[in-house]
Amino acid sequence: MYPRIKELRKEMKLSQKEVSKVLRCSQQVYSNYELGQRDIPTIVLIQLAILFNTSIDYMLGISECRSPEE
16 A cells, blocks of 8 residues: 555545556556555656656655655
């Protein structure tokens, strides 16, 4: 499960459909990413990190450091 991805999306006031358009995938595929029902490909992790302006480690729950610069 990737709860931080959902939190970051909601903080930006984006719908799953809006994020899925940025990622060029279906809303269902993106929903499966948030629920942890589908592994997130590396390129998608990079795109999400750029979109949310955060580190991949933070998104995955590895780090408490939100900023990619820290």
